[in-house]
Amino acid sequence: MKTDRRGIYRSRQGAIFGVCRGLAEHFDFSVFWVRFLAVALLIISGLWPAMILYILAALIMKPEPALPISSPDEQQFYDVYTSSRHEAAQRLKRRYDGMEKRIRRMEDVVTSREYNWERRLHT
Numbered sequence: 622m623k624t625d626r627r628g629i630y631r632s633r634q635g636a637i638f639g640v641c642r643g644l645a646e647h648f649d650f651s652v653f654w655v656r657f658l659a660v661a662l663l664i665i666s667g668l669w670p671a672m673i674l675y676i677l678a679a680l681i682m683k684p685e686p687a688l689p690i691s692s693p694d695e696q697q698f699y700d701v702y703t704s705s706r707h708e709a710a711q712r713l714k715r716r717y718d719g720m721e722k723r724i725r726r727m728e729d730v731v732t733s734r735e736y737n738w739e740r741r742l743h744t
Contacts, residue, residue: 628700630685638679 632642636656645655663671683703690696702709 629682631679631682633685638675639685640675640678640682643682643685 629647630643632639632646635642641655641659642652644650645652659671659675662674683700690699698709698712701712
């Protein structure tokens, strides 16, 4: 189930934080074998080193996007959002402020007195 995603994501369908499933999907391995290796590492290294690595991986890996990413712009927005939600909110605010300015200009043209006369003359 190899996808064209960039980066390694934690899976949303994983058992515990989705780390093993995320690694398996990224490297196109069976989830069973990745979990088997994780348990073997847990047994061989002891409880704490393997648990610390697993939790560290869960903290470092971004969660898998809820919706599939279909364009580079969406990928960039998701990367910005997962690294800095404040920056992503500011980006959305700038985009919608620009749209609001364009709508206001359109409303000014449509509601102006000249628009009514221009429309009557051209129809």
